[in-house]
Amino acid sequence: MNDTNTNTISLPDSGHPLHERLARAVETAIAAGRFRPGEQLPTHRQLAQQFSVSIGSVTRAIDTLSARGVVRGEIGRGTFVLDQAGARPDAGGIIDLTINAPPPIISAQRMAAATDLANRHALALPHGGYGDPSGTPRQRGTVARWLSAERTPLDADEILLCNGAQQGLHLAFATLRETSSVILTESATFPGALAAAASLGMTMVPVVHDSEGMLPEALDVALAASGARIIYTTPVCQNPLGFETGPDRRRAIAEVVRRHGAMIVEDDIYGIYAAKGKLTYRELMPDQVIYVTSLSKSLTPLMRLGVVAPPATLLAAMRKRMRAESWGLPPYVAELGTAMLEIGMGEEAAAILRSEGLARLELTRAKLGIGAVPMPGGAPHLWLPMTPLKAEQFVRRASEAGVRITPPSATQVGDSPVAGVRLCIMAPSSRAVLERALVALAGILGSDEDVVV
Secondary structure, eight states: OOOOOGGGSOOOOSSSOHHHHHHHHHHHHHHTTSSOTTOBOOOHHHHHHHHTOOHHHHHHHHHHHHHTTSEEEETTTEEEEOOGGGOOTTTTSOEEOOOOOOOOOOOHHHHHHHHHHHHHHHHTSGGGGOSOTTOOHHHHHHHHHHHHHHTSOOOGGGOEEEEHHHHHHHHHHHHHTTTOSEEEEOSBOOHHHHHHHHHTTOEEEEOOEETTEEOHHHHHHHHHHHOOOEEEEOOSSOTTTOOOOOHHHHHHHHHHHHHHTOEEEEEOTTGGGOOSOSOOHHHHOGGGEEEEEESTTTTOTTOOEEEEEOOHHHHHHHHHHHHHHTSSSOHHHHHHHHHHHHTTHHHHHHHHHHHHHHHHHHHHHHHHTOOOOSOTTOOSOEEEEOOHHHHHHHHHHHHHTTEEOOOGGGGBOSSSOOOEEEEOTTOSSSHHHHHHHHHHHHHHHHHOTTSOO
16 A cells, blocks of 8 residues: 555645545545555544544545445455446446436445344334334334434424335325326426326326426416316426426415415425425425425435325325335335434435535536536436427437437426436446546537537
8 A cells, every 4th residue: 555644635625515525635645646446545543533534524535435436345344446447337338317316325334334223123123013004103203303404394293104205106196186186297297206197097287387496377377277286396306307496486386385275295305405495395384285205315226215294184094095005114124214314324425415416517517518507506417408309319319329318208298398308417326437428428419509408
């Protein structure tokens, strides 16, 4: 190993969090040859002493570097520098930008700590976990406290744990089916929500929107004209359009919904990326909102622990429906997800993902020559507006170039074709792989003057 005296490396003075500055300093040291591929980094304690930071900050910095494919942690051995030339297991193959999931950010050490805690709690569950299908009081309490700190005030008795946000949406739509078979939403929306509605024989109808969400006056007209009593929306990082609905627009929409006695199904799965505050529809009008979220986008797709917070009047009906459909979340999954939150992995992951989302967004903007974006502070996906015809052509040409993109029609609501494409910039395992995809996409954009961003 080279000289490990990292005291000579100063932390960059920027507005970024301490752990991100530390990660960049270590990454710079690696790039400068201080630590070569295959070499072991100093221990967390040594790095903490050398940089005068806490061990927690070092852990978060190393997790950030792991997510970027710069280092790899091995249980019982330490952290090792990866060979960047060989750190692309899919180099030369198809790069999939259709999966809206975060990159791997959890170290083996942290996973082992969570697993150990989950094992102890799981083995002590009465009847092997058979009981309330919505989760034990302790599990729900832990999740509720985490959500209250991160997103919106919730109590343990107000939430149900389920098999991911997808089941949460299906439960919400199914429970509201008697009030209306029409669901109002934006002109393009989450394919999973479209699938859930279709499976229940429900129809999604588009409402005119701008870069901040549905227009309150348009929603007012649509509710009156259609007889619909259900609104579905993803207010943070709307999928696929990528915008965020601010507090003033939320209040205006909530007022329209109150007047019509309608219900909002609020999909807050990307809530950790919120840049316009923590105000949710759930907080504004708890009696007219079914709040849905999950750990899959904010922690890891391995942990599809979904959360549903319905109004008190619908709680029993939704719990009964869940029991009939699946008997709830598997007990061990509930315990592992709860353990992750109990040891602080929820906060750690959110910080890493926000930082990585911003870095990848900046990389995407630079490579594709994009100006303004809906969420400049970072987002898991990015919307490229273009005509419907060019969008279809772009997807086809990207596939020929080795980059897979979701067809615009997969997100279409109503009869009007979707005018743009979604890029899931967090899907590649590392920035290096993302950059390779962006270079290919930039070539397509640059070779056809009609395909513009």
